[in-house]
Amino acid sequence: MSDFHDQVVVITGATSGIGRATARAFTAAGARVLGAGRHQGRLAELAREVDLALTVDVTEPRDVELLRTVAMDRYGRVDVLVNNAGAGLFERWDATSPDQLRALLEVNLVGAQRVAQALVPGMVERGSGHLVQVASIAGKRGFERQTAYCATKHALIGWSEALRQELHGSGVKVHVICPPAVDTPFFATAGWPEIATQHRRWRPMSAEAVAAAILDAIRKDQREVILSPRAKALHLASRLTPQALDRARERWAKPKS
Numbered sequence: 001m002s003d004f005h006d007q008v009v010v011i012t013g014a015t016s017g018i019g020r021a022t023a024r025a026f027t028a029a030g031a032r033v034l035g036a037g038r039h040q041g042r043l044a045e046l047a048r049e050v051d052l053a054l055t056v057d058v059t060e061p062r063d064v065e066l067l068r069t070v071a072m073d074r075y076g077r078v079d080v081l082v083n084n085a086g087a088g089l090f091e092r093w094d095a096t097s098p099d100q101l102r103a104l105l106e107v108n109l110v111g112a113q114r115v116a117q118a119l120v121p122g123m124v125e126r127g128s129g130h131l132v133q134v135a136s137i138a139g140k141r142g143f144e145r146q147t148a149y150c151a152t153k154h155a156l157i158g159w160s161e162a163l164r165q166e167l168h169g170s171g172v173k174v175h176v177i178c179p180p181a182v183d184t185p186f187f188a189t190a191g192w193p194e195i196a197t198q199h200r201r202w203r204p205m206s207a208e209a210v211a212a213a214i215l216d217a218i219r220k221d222q223r224e225v226i227l228s229p230r231a232k233a234l235h236l237a238s239r240l241t242p243q244a245l246d247r248a249r250e251r252w253a254k255p256k257s
């Protein structure tokens with residue numbers, strides 16, 4: 001019997017990339033997956049792979065309330081919530097308007113809180129459950145041309161760490177996943193396809209590898225997972241020798257004469 005047999009798993013942003021791979025991985029491990037997303041064509045494809053596919057825009061309170069109602073009516077409980085829905089914005093700081101920053105926060109932070117507020121209280125009531133927050137290495141370190149995106153992912157990690165303390169003793173675990181570049185449509189959707197080519201040189205992870213790490217984080221009760229040795233080294237250097245890392249970055253970014 002698979003280790004997630006009969007577990008009820010809700011995944012936001014399940015129509016593409018990491019969310020889609022995670023939906024498949026949980027389904028293969030025996031879970032009943034409710035996958036949520038917005039794109040109707042991809043939702044129809046998802047519906048063939050999971051127990052239920054539902055239209056949910058995480059910025060729409062009514063959609064999230066419907067998600068809660070459907071999950072409770074159909075399953076009576078949610079064991080795992082994967083807060084994965086997210087978007088990117090890759091402009092320099094002076095080309096990013098306050099409205100753009102606000103809109104990105106609405107998806108990457110407020111949306112995650114909204115879905116958690118809809119589903120985590122039921123876990124607390126039952127005294128068990130897992131909240132998986134798909135953050136990013138960009139939530140651990142700032143990267144140029146990503147001020148808004150890094151801000152939202154830093155905020156998501158801070159929010160999750162504080163929530164973990166508030167949930168201490170409730171039986172609900174909070175897991176934060178920090179992938180480096182992953183081979184998905186993410187950068188192209190955000191209008192920066194060139195960076196995907198650059199990332200390809202750095203060998204991006206597959207969405208399937210991130211999905212496997214998400215299942216493992218629950219199995220092994222890991223509070224935070226920084227994926228890939230390179231991202232781990234970057235995170236460590238950023239904490240121990242931030243100035244040296246800045247200098248190396250400046251040298252690397254300097255146009256070759």
Ligand SMILES: NC(=O)c1ccc[n+]([C@@H]2O[C@H](COP(=O)([O-])OP(=O)(O)OC[C@H]3O[C@@H](n4cnc5c(N)ncnc54)[C@H](OP(=O)(O)O)[C@@H]3O)[C@@H](O)[C@H]2O)c1
Nearest residue numbers: 013015016017018037038039057058085086181182184186
């Ligand atoms: N790719 C990377 O390099 C990378 C690295 C680190 C972390 N991440 C994070 O991983 C997560 C998934 O990204 P991905 O790489 O798999 O990108 P992706 O392939 O572009 O998928 C993004 C998913 O989020 C959904 N989504 C976006 N806005 C939404 C909204 N307002 N409401 C509901 N769903 C929404 C999309 O749904 P629809 O298409 O149906 O609209 C899609 O299913 C994001 O949180 C991202 O920040 C990605």
